[in-house]
Amino acid sequence: MKILFFTPTGARTGSEMVLWYLIKHLAGSDIKTAVYSRQAGELFAKNSPADATYIHKFHRGLPYYSVEAVYHRVFGLTPEESYIKRIHQEFKPDIWYFNTITMPQFARLARKLNVPYVVHVHELLETFDTLRADSFSEMLTYAKTTLGCSQIVVDQLQKMGVPNLHLLHSFIDTQKINLQKDRAALRQTLGLPADAFVWLMSGTMCMRKGYDMVPDLLQHLPKNAYLVWLGSGSEYGVSYYLEERVKREGLNFIALGAKGGQDYYDYLNICDGFVLTSREDPFPLVMIESAYLQKPVVGFNSGGISEFVQSGMGEVAPAFDIPKLAEIMQKVMNGTIAIDKNVLRERALTFDVNRQLDNWQKLLAKF
Secondary structure, three states: OEEEEEEOOOOOOHHHHHHHHHHHHHOOOOOEEEEEEOOOOHHHHOOOOOOEEEEOOOOOOHHHHHHHHHHHHHHOOOHHHHHHHHHHHHHOOOEEEEOOOOOHHHHHHHHHOOOOEEEEEOOOHHHHOOOOHHHHHHHHHOOOEEEEOOHHHHHHHHHOOOOOEEEOOOOEOHHHOOOOOOHHHHHHHOOOOOOOEEEEEEOOOOHHHOHHHHHHHHHOOOOOEEEEEEOOOOOOHHHHHHHHHHHHHOOOEEEEEOOOOOHHHHHHOOOOEEEEOOOOEOOOHHHHHHHHOOOOEEEEOOEOHHHHOOOOOEEEEOOOOHHHHHHHHHHHHHOOOOOOHHHHHHHHHHOEHHHHHHHHHHHHOOO
16 A cells, blocks of 8 residues: 655644654555655654655745746646645555645645545644635545544544544654653753752643743742743744743743754653643643653643543643642642652553554554
């Protein structure tokens, strides 16, 4: 079988990391893979494990869109769609596989070419609201099958009547988590006191990830509690709001910025606990990674965290009760909530690619 995967950026987003792990572990199997990435993100532009990789080569902007409009009137396709059609003719895939819901125009192209396709949904309602209703509906209605990355995603899709729907949890590759830097030395380099209890949140700073709630959360925590944010910063006004409150109120907050490659896990390991401040998060990979590193997991009831966290791992607060989440964090800090490191590690291993790949292949066999 040959599969042509579509991905939006090729960068280190959760859905695209899942795709990268999947394709990497399909290497050498009887399934041949190709990837089309709409941006030249480092995962696939530089380190693609696929048998064939194609990167979007059109420069967006007013000149391109003007040409696109004329091209579409003449040929009935955009230049990008013509490129994808050539890729299809060259690679000759049996199915197309859309790794997110953000590319409904290509599902329409698949129907034009009479190509069966799969949609892998890693999103909740906030992302639904970025798509035109007709395109979103058509993409899901005509899919050969639709996969949801968590039960909450599947539940939302079921309520919409989406056909041929299956659950396939997101997963990580635990073999990639190899720590190289001394944890105590790294904490000291960052200026963290020896007695600090460090909570870490990972993700791009945006309203969906809840970075605006950091100051209020810290106000409810003891003086030795620190919150470290691992992920790309923001250039918008809420970032200024956060920075000013941290400075004026003397809050224990450190913004690390994005860390790529192996360093990412070393920085993740500096924490004593992981806190998910997201307003929506279908099944964040970082909570699985944190559990593998045996860190307690707490957060708001904002998605897949509720089906992931079990007794001995941490606790989930009602969304978005900041005092309650802070209370849970304090109970973890003082031992009132018992944490079992073995439970954390074993739960993370449930969502390792080597275990989930069998589930994916069984679902693929039904297509």
